[in-house]
Amino acid sequence: MAALLEVQNLSVHFGGLAAVDDVSFAVEEGERLVLIGPNGAGKTTLFNLLTGQLKPSGGKVLFKGRDITHKPVYARTQLGMARSFQITSLFPNESVLTNALIGLQGVRAGRYRVWGAFTGDKALRQEAQKLLETIDLWDKRDETVASLAYGEQRKIEMGLSLASGPDLLMLDEPSCGLTPTESADITERIRALGRKITVLMIAHDMDLVFGVAERIILLHFGAVSAEGTPDEIRANQTVKDIYMGSHKASTAGQ
Amino acid sequence: MATRPADVLFGRLARRSASVSPAAAGKGGAAAMLKAWLPAIVILVLMLLLPTFVPSYIQSLVTKMMIFALFGVSMNILWGFEGIPTFGHAAYFGFGGYACGILIVHGGISNFWLNLLLVIVFTALLGAGLGIPAFRVYGVGASDNPIYFLLVTLAFGELLVRVAIAARSLTGGSTGLAGIPYPDLGLPITINSFSFYFLVLLIVVVCLFLVYRLVNSHYGYALRGIHDNERRMQALGYNTWLYKYTSYIIAGAFGGIAGALFAYFGGVMVPGNMGMAMTDIVFLIVIMGSAAWYFGPVIGAVVVVGVEYLSSVYVPDRWPLIMGTIIVVVIMVIPQGIGVMLLGLWRRLVRGRSA
Numbered sequence: 001m002a003a004l005l006e007v008q009n010l011s012v013h014f015g016g017l018a019a020v021d022d023v024s025f026a027v028e029e030g031e032r033l034v035l036i037g038p039n040g041a042g043k044t045t046l047f048n049l050l051t052g053q054l055k056p057s058g059g060k061v062l063f064k065g066r067d068i069t070h071k072p073v074y075a076r077t078q079l080g081m082a083r084s085f086q087i088t089s090l091f092p093n094e095s096v097l098t099n100a101l102i103g104l105q106g107v108r109a110g111r112y113r114v115w116g117a118f119t120g121d122k123a124l125r126q127e128a129q130k131l132l133e134t135i136d137l138w139d140k141r142d143e144t145v146a147s148l149a150y151g152e153q154r155k156i157e158m159g160l161s162l163a164s165g166p167d168l169l170m171l172d173e174p175s176c177g178l179t180p181t182e183s184a185d186i187t188e189r190i191r192a193l194g195r196k197i198t199v200l201m202i203a204h205d206m207d208l209v210f211g212v213a214e215r216i217i218l219l220h221f222g223a224v225s226a227e228g229t230p231d232e233i234r235a236n237q238t239v240k241d242i243y244m245g246s247h248k249a250s251t252a253g254q
Numbered sequence: 255m256a257t258r259p260a261d262v263l264f265g266r267l268a269r270r271s272a273s274v275s276p277a278a279a280g281k282g283g284a285a286a287m288l289k290a291w292l293p294a295i296v297i298l299v300l301m302l303l304l305p306t307f308v309p310s311y312i313q314s315l316v317t318k319m320m321i322f323a324l325f326g327v328s329m330n331i332l333w334g335f336e337g338i339p340t341f342g343h344a345a346y347f348g349f350g351g352y353a354c355g356i357l358i359v360h361g362g363i364s365n366f367w368l369n370l371l372l373v374i375v376f377t378a379l380l381g382a383g384l385g386i387p388a389f390r391v392y393g394v395g396a397s398d399n400p401i402y403f404l405l406v407t408l409a410f411g412e413l414l415v416r417v418a419i420a421a422r423s424l425t426g427g428s429t430g431l432a433g434i435p436y437p438d439l440g441l442p443i444t445i446n447s448f449s450f451y452f453l454v455l456l457i458v459v460v461c462l463f464l465v466y467r468l469v470n471s472h473y474g475y476a477l478r479g480i481h482d483n484e485r486r487m488q489a490l491g492y493n494t495w496l497y498k499y500t501s502y503i504i505a506g507a508f509g510g511i512a513g514a515l516f517a518y519f520g521g522v523m524v525p526g527n528m529g530m531a532m533t534d535i536v537f538l539i540v541i542m543g544s545a546a547w548y549f550g551p552v553i554g555a556v557v558v559v560g561v562e563y564l565s566s567v568y569v570p571d572r573w574p575l576i577m578g579t580i581i582v583v584v585i586m587v588i589p590q591g592i593g594v595m596l597l598g599l600w601r602r603l604v605r606g607r608s609a
Contacts, residue, residue, distance in 0.1 A: 077491035106490030
């Protein structure tokens, strides 16, 4: 299988701090790769570099074989990349349906149309119905997003990241703040995604990590400190040290 | 959630839909459409009949209200729908007015339609020029801290005021550009203060319709998305800079049309029409009427221009004091604006009758 996403020696420095330090890895097509690591390890910063919200200090990002290191965020989405946010990031003043419609419109040709009613766009509405039915929120389509329960908002968060029909789905802690039941539900949904969608995920919740991952990368102090299959990671001494919080681990990266 | 003054200033309010039941819109077909649009149609008919009932000074007052309604609505594209407050919107209003006046007085172009077209082109060009530096300091999702953008747009307006004062041969300097006649339509109709009312009504209604279609289009919903969450919009594939930039130009062009009508209306343009004094008024119009409802600025224009007229009759020279007081009271007491308050009353009335 060809690499869908290739990260080469990627770094970003904030002042003297190397938040992401010479990171290289590749995501194969159809793979489920999970990034783990303690707080402040640079996981979300790495995501922001991959999606273009941050500019790297050095290194390269290749997507589908093209160098996208300096492409803006929206252009990467047009190429087939999509992300969800750790902090729920929706359109709180709009209805659930409008959220879905806006989400779907982003990569479609009509997005600059200045004539014709947006909410009356039948083709788009049908797509929105499909999307909302997959996240079980079609019945709540007319409710304002701000009035929904947190768990439902997290579902929309995931729904919006799928709306552009991505080849690479990047999930930033999809179960963040959810109850164990809701978290298990999200895990099930990610497992149910077709193999056409490659998943790169950040997660803390170990049930979610081991429920989804085929390969795991451990980030520590901005660098890749371990990589392997779930079983290898489970047995890895560094991982144990970091997650048990031993003294050795906290000085290991320095 | 309680509304805070900062939410009002930065346009962070939940928008209201004009139809009585947003969920039902699109289902009921023609009858529901008619019901939703009935108030607008009634008001339009009343507006057409109004000049036969009221004295000419009231007619002229209503003409001014319509011009400022268009001005407020044009600003609200940016502020209410996209969440971008600007202190420089009067620059487009004044620039449009000056462009119109200079074309007539110095350019010898008397045809109204040609003049209007040129005003739209010139204000759009001005917006295209100023939009690039303005949005460089705006950044992404800056509705939480748009202070640099506010300062830059404020500077644009004041800059134009200085230019207008300095370029005396063209603009008449600080005394203003006088002698702008009523428009020449190029038709066998002469425009006087009576028929000018209907011309303004026509232009304003057409413009309001165009802007209404714009903010409800695919493009318009992208603006709303930027209002709520620009980062997400980018992640969804929208080139948000392009939306912000083009909407700035569009809002400027509609502001310029309002300015041109204002130039014809008063017959004179003064430099202050491009600066902070005029921006204050349009800010007041949008805040009073509500940035969260499409027709809010229309209500705001009626109230502000009405109160300004009353104060000029009864307590001349006290208008700034009154305006300041109103702005504080409205933000503290009805932060959602008079427009949304009236809309709420109207809905209760309609529901009460049909239920």
